[in-house]
Amino acid sequence: MYEKYLIDMNDPKDWIRHWDEGTQVVNDFILPRGPHEKDEMSDTIYHKDATVPYHQHRKGFETFEIAAGSVECFMRGKRFIAHAGDIIHIAPWTPHGFHFLEEGTIWRELFQEIDMSGGIWEKNTVNQNFPEIKEDPEFMRIYRGDPLNLTRETPVCETVDKHEMHEVRTPDFAYTTYEGDGYKLQLKIGRWETNGVKEVWHAELEKGLVVEFAFPHCNWELYYVKEGALEVEVMGEKFVAGPNTLVHIPNFHPHTIRALEHTKLYDYGGETHLMAMLEDLESIKKYQPEKLQDEAAMTAFYHKYKCFATKMYRE
Numbered sequence: 001m002y003e004k005y006l007i008d009m010n011d012p013k014d015w016i017r018h019w020d021e022g023t024q025v026v027n028d029f030i031l032p033r034g035p036h037e038k039d040e041m042s043d044t045i046y047h048k049d050a051t052v053p054y055h056q057h058r059k060g061f062e063t064f065e066i067a068a069g070s071v072e073c074f075m076r077g078k079r080f081i082a083h084a085g086d087i088i089h090i091a092p093w094t095p096h097g098f099h100f101l102e103e104g105t106i107w108r109e110l111f112q113e114i115d116m117s118g119g120i121w122e123k124n125t126v127n128q129n130f131p132e133i134k135e136d137p138e139f140m141r142i143y144r145g146d147p148l149n150l151t152r153e154t155p156v157c158e159t160v161d162k163h164e165m166h167e168v169r170t171p172d173f174a175y176t177t178y179e180g181d182g183y184k185l186q187l188k189i190g191r192w193e194t195n196g197v198k199e200v201w202h203a204e205l206e207k208g209l210v211v212e213f214a215f216p217h218c219n220w221e222l223y224y225v226k227e228g229a230l231e232v233e234v235m236g237e238k239f240v241a242g243p244n245t246l247v248h249i250p251n252f253h254p255h256t257i258r259a260l261e262h263t264k265l266y267d268y269g270g271e272t273h274l275m276a277m278l279e280d281l282e283s284i285k286k287y288q289p290e291k292l293q294d295e296a297a298m299t300a301f302y303h304k305y306k307c308f309a310t311k312m313y314r315e
């Protein structure tokens with residue numbers, strides 16, 4: 001059994017695990033899945049002045065949204081302040097460390113190839129069962145023993161504005177924007193930034209927009225609703241996703257989404273090659289408009305990009 005379709009990030013009943021780490025608490029929402037350990041999500045809620053030491057990873061991508069508060073960031077020799085609403089996307093080998101400036105800063109995490117929850121579980125298992133063993137140098141040599149996940153002193157950093165950091169995606173940032181009847185799509189994280197595994201879009205849906213995904217398909221969907229209300233129907237089950245909820249739909253679960261209000265959400269699953277599809281769709285409109293009337297050809301076109309929306313209309 002996988003996680004629920006609807007995950008209310010503020011409701012303890014929807015947490016898979018809850019850890020009190022002293023300077024922060026961690027609430028796990030989705031555990032990593034598949035060969036890319038995709039779509040792991042959690043909130044870490046920091047007390048004022050908690051820190052994460054300067055370090056880097058040899059693999060894995062970390063995408064952090066500051067859902068509340070503000071953070072002093074140290075990254076590849078630069079220092080900057082990031083604020084609620086900003087997303088920070090960190091690729092392997094990018095050194096990073098943090099200082100949480102406000103009580104209750106919410107660090108909303110989306111991981112790929114990291115298994116953060118597994119790491120915390122492992123650390124707590126050792127701490128609870130063998131509290132002395134960290135004094136043993138032989139144990140420490142083998143414990144989480146990847147020397148390339150280098151933790152070191154924060155270097156002398158140059159202070160810059162966050163807009164100078166390509167890792168920071170402020171709310172106004174988009175690589176590209178597509179607007180249609182009832183929707184606006186902004187590309188926030190490109191596929192070239194996730195080793196080809198996903199792309200992250202911000203979607204604004206007008207009230208009354210309906211999108212049906214009636215074709216049983218291979219994508220796992222993960223929507224993070226920020227504002228508004230989204231009615232979701234999955235396999236005969238119907239629910240409403242409001243702000244601070246996740247909609248997590250396993251593969252081969254046809255579903256329909258309906259914006260009950262003006263709704264803002266992030267597509268965090270990102271398996272559809274949407275950027276390439278939208279680019280090529282514009283080319284078809286310009287150079288082969290007759291193809292738009294050929295239903296079989298257009299279905300094959302959409303499926304090529306792992307796009308499985310079967311109907312889109314406004315009520």
Ligand SMILES: [Fe+2]
Binds near residue numbers: 055057062096
């Ligand atoms: Fe990290």
